[in-house]
Amino acid sequence: MPFSQEDLDQLVALRRSLHRHPEVSGQEQWTAAKIEDVLARCQPDRIVKGLGGHGVAAVFQGNEQGPTLLVRCELDALPIEEKTGLAYSSEIPGKGHLCGHDGHMTILAATALALHRQRPGRGRVVLLFQPAEEDGSGAAAVVSDPAFADLSPDLAFSLHNLPGLPLGFAGLKAGPVNCASRGIKLRFEGKTAHASQPETGVSPMPAMAALMPVLSGLSKGTQADPDFTLVTITHAWLGEEAFGIAPGDGEIWATLRTLTDDGMASLCETAERLSQEAAKTRGLHLSFSYHDVFDHCENAPEAVAVLEQALADEGVPFGPANLPMRASEDFGRFRKLCPAAMFFLGSGEDHPALHNPDYDFPEELIPIGAKVFLRAIRNQLG
Incomplete structure (x- = not known):
């Protein structure tokens, strides 16, 4: 396990801080600044700010030349009033992290922490915190940003938590996965x-x-x-x-x-x-x-194979689940650049649905998501 209990406590605290301060698509100034501060402490080789709006990317360089792996999460929240009653509920009226992007950001923060402690052996890893996923504009803005040209990946990965699947089970298949x-x-x-x-x-x-x-x-x-x-x-x-x-x-x-x-x-x-x-x-x-x-989101077979190996190596159960799903995801934009794949990490069979006012991200998924990404990185880059 690459994370100590102290690490996990700090990651949970980060997730709850992000949860209390939700910002909707295109307005993620506070969230981006918070992420920049967290990434700076992980000492990446480079931090790129203002990608496609408020996007942030951290670059971890290996010791030798090799491919670029991109791992992406989302910054934005929803214009929905939270009704969880939790102690760390949204402090912004009418807005809430009711899709789990706060948890996805924390998973990438955990990945950054592990890469700080051990750089990839070769190539480089780009951790992308993307703006404006919820309205479909963010990925297109990032990809068209001139600053992204230098970050162009050879493989791209992402995840989304998914209520209805058993907690910690990963839904994964090749082909269309989001409409x-x-x-x-x-x-x-x-x-x-x-x-x-x-x-x-x-x-x-x-x-x-x-x-x-x-x-x-x-x-x-x-x-x-x-x-x-x-x-x-x-x-x-x-x-x-x-x-x-x-x-x-x-x-x-x-x-x-x-x-x-x-x-x-x-x-x-x-x-x-x-x-x-x-x-x-x-x-x-x-x-x-x-x-x-x-755009529709389609998993490339070669990228799926990388994730399947990582899931198997880490003992995370996986299968095609109920894919494809009706919901949309702007991660589909990245498949036009390189082979890309997204997996769907179960939030629990009886967990409140995404975009519901009583939804909250299960914090048990933080180390699971991070270790899958890290294993994929180590398997490809050493």
Whole structure:
């Protein structure tokens, strides 16, 4: 075991400090500064700040030339009110680490501590603390940042805790593991009228009422099916909050979800066509925009093999579990740079679900996650 009880106590204290100070996507200033301070004490060869916003990377160089391994976690929290009642609950109203990114950061902090004590034999390790995962913008911003070019990896790894799996069990398989998703915002513009004379205006209500079940009806299959699609209506508004005005404008927000990026392109085309037909039929102007865009996340076989060996060496049980999962992950961006793989570390079969107000990261996973990453690093780099 590379960590003493004193190490684990300090890591738990770090996790709880991060938990008390959640910051949402793009606003992770305090979190990044905290991580920079923790990494500085581990004396990496280099710390890169401001990656893709508030991202931070620590570089640990080996004694000989070799490949670059990147291990990534996330900085951001969620705009959800925490309701755990824990002594270390969020101190920021309306925000909480309810996805476990505080725990993921702590796992990488533990990995940094071990690399401080023993550098890799060759190559280098890049520990990336990525901003803005929750809205899908962070990985793209990091990868496109000129400062990242010098950190470009040969292999990339990550993990996510996953309620529903036994505590400490690792879900891992090659192929798609997270669905592609994006939000589509449809805006309908007609003409307001007096509520006593609605016929003098053009209301978007009939078009919206007809379109919402049509869009939802595009859903088919399960995430294990190649042609899986899911459309979820998440928000709608219509006109002014008044009884004297017949509405002239309205919006529908929906999340589109498919197993692969190719499937997403087809679903977007269909959703746009159906929306345009509904608007044209009712004499409305339609505009649309996309938000929170996530590529699908696919594990490369060669990267999966590295993680499987590390899990086996460390005695961590693993299997394909219920993968792929419907939820999205912007780690999928890294597969365009190099072979990449993410594993899913069980938080307990009856643990509150991710994004639930009563969720809290299980601290027992900190040493498990860190030792898997460390074993993968030692197996590849010595």
